[in-house]
Amino acid sequence: MQRRKPIDLFLFILTWLCIGITVAVLFLVVGYVIINGVMYIRPSLFAVEFTPQNQSLFPALVGTLMIVGLSLVLAVPLGVFSAIYLVEYAKRGSRFVKIVRLTTETLAGIPSIVYGLFGFIFFGVFLGWGLSLLSGAFTVSIMILPLIMRTTEESLKSVPDTYREGSFGLGAGRLRTVMRIILPAATPGILAGVILAVGRIIGETAAIIFTLGNVARVPNSLFDTGRTLSAHMYALANEGTHPGEAHATAAVLLIVVILINALSSWIAKFIKAS
Amino acid sequence: MGQRSLSHYMEPAAKILFILSASAAIIAVGLICVFLFMQGLPAIWNIGVFNFLLGTDWRPTWNPPLFGILPMIVGSLYVTAGAILFGVPIGIFAAAFMAKFCPAPLYKILKPAINLLAGIPSVVYGYFGMTVLVPFVREIFGGTGNSILTASLLLGMMILPTIITISESAIRAIPSEIYEGAIALGASHENATFRVVLPAAKSGVMASIILGIGRAVGETMAVRMVAGNQAVLRMPHEFLSGTRTLTANIVLELGYAYGDHRASLIATGVVLFVFVMLINTLFSLLKKKDGV
Secondary structure, three states: OOOOOHHHHHHHHHHHHHHHHHHHHHHHHHHHHHHHHHOOOOHHHHOOOOOOOOOOOHHHHHHHHHHHHHHHHHHHHHHHHHHHHHHHHOOOOOHHHHHHHHHHHHHHHOOHHHHHHHHHHHHHHHOOOOOOHHHHHHHHHHHHHHHHHHHHHHHHHOOOHHHHHHHHHOOOOHHHHHHHHHHHHHHHHHHHHHHHHHHHHHHOOHHHHOOOOOOOOOOOOOOOOOOOHHHHHHHHHHHOOOHHHHHHHHHHHHHHHHHHHHHHHHHHHHHHHO | OHHHHHHHHHHHHHHHHHHHHHHHHHHHHHHHHHHHHHHHHHHHHHHOHHHHHHOOOEEOOOOOOEEOOHHHHHHHHHHHHHHHHHHHHHHHHHHHHHHHHOOHHHHHHHHHHHHHHHHOOHHHHHHHHHHHHHHHHHHHHOOOOOOHHHHHHHHHHHHHHHHHHHHHHHHHOOOHHHHHHHHHOOOOHHHHHHHHHHHHOHHHHHHHHHHHHHHHHHOOHHHHHHOEOOOOOOOHHHOOOOEOOHHHHHHHHOOOOOHHHHHHHHHHHHHHHHHHHHHHHHHHHHHHHHOO
């Protein structure tokens, strides 16, 4: 083994240093937020009633579940169906497909504050839904549409063509083939994408506060306002009057996001193994 | 026979349903463009294109109000440049590590770690910035700590996973013959990676930087929580002073603005939207070139 030149050694150390800094950033953020927050997590944080004295995250938690559920109901069928069209029906390279791809890429690149602004002026003001569960869910579902489309497309493409040929050969039509053969085979991949989308929704703030609003209560109808965990976190951090609750809420939020990420990559790994 | 006639109708009906779903993205982009531009462009026109884009004073509550967003355009520029300064060198070397230096067992841990870094919500980054970075910058450099520098540091952290992930796949996309050729000619591993493979992957690496720029320009909550948000035109040497970005301008005032003020915020959104679209177009052009 010949000796390393100084410049090579320097570059070698530099790559280790840079990955070290990256890992350090992760540990610093995750470690700080969780260690600092866990000791402030107490039962009162999950009290059903939110009061100025007890900044419970319960309404935000319920609001988050509602937004996640409603957005998925809107975005998952739409995203999965469009991916089915792109992969199973459309002619490759047709004009329509090109436009769909271009607009999907556009959606993926729009910053969340622009979604918030659009949701506010379109769903809130133009359609008159105001700050509501419905405004929030519609806005967020447009936001996650590209993610669902892309992951579904990838998992549909990974289903071997022999499945399709076999099904067609046995006399099944295209729809039957897609619904009975292709979609079941692609389900784990789609699920991993959906879970990723859930993580995105939970972490979203800028698009939420101008559409769903940021009021600490459980929405009592589709047209009622509320907040999500991230919006609650934002409010706590801004007000600065309840540092303990802010620490605890940040930790809860981060733990939820970590669990969701882990679940998604566990499913992805499960697909690779099978 | 009954079933056959049913499927006879089901096939075309399903196809129409799928086509309609695929149109959703087109409709969404159409609506976003129409509503943003329809409400934003008249506002820009009323304020005057020059007064709006190059005006140095943002006084929405004055009579008459002043709607100049130059401080915010410059503010976005500063924090993005700062983020690039911190994030890009670290990100590229880390990507080179992931693609060419990383031992396999370590890779299995690092890959999900970098994905997690991308998954942390921006409000959590912002909270971390507020409680850790702001006091840190205040202690070391003085000032309030809510500054261009702090926002740049935080954004630099936030764009790391974008740069690492895309640069890594760009480096991996380079055929191994190129690396092996360099080794066969006597180059060391480091030399082959940094002098041969990395230059070959440069348009993919550029694409990662551009996407990072897009992320940094569009980031809202985290920046808003650490940057101080003064709508004042800053000079580059004032990096320890606070600044306000285009995104922060919207998020700070949209909640209570009405009339011309609200329209001017929508116009701010239009400017942001156009910036980000230009950046993304550049990204997809580079991506096509490299096939990442």
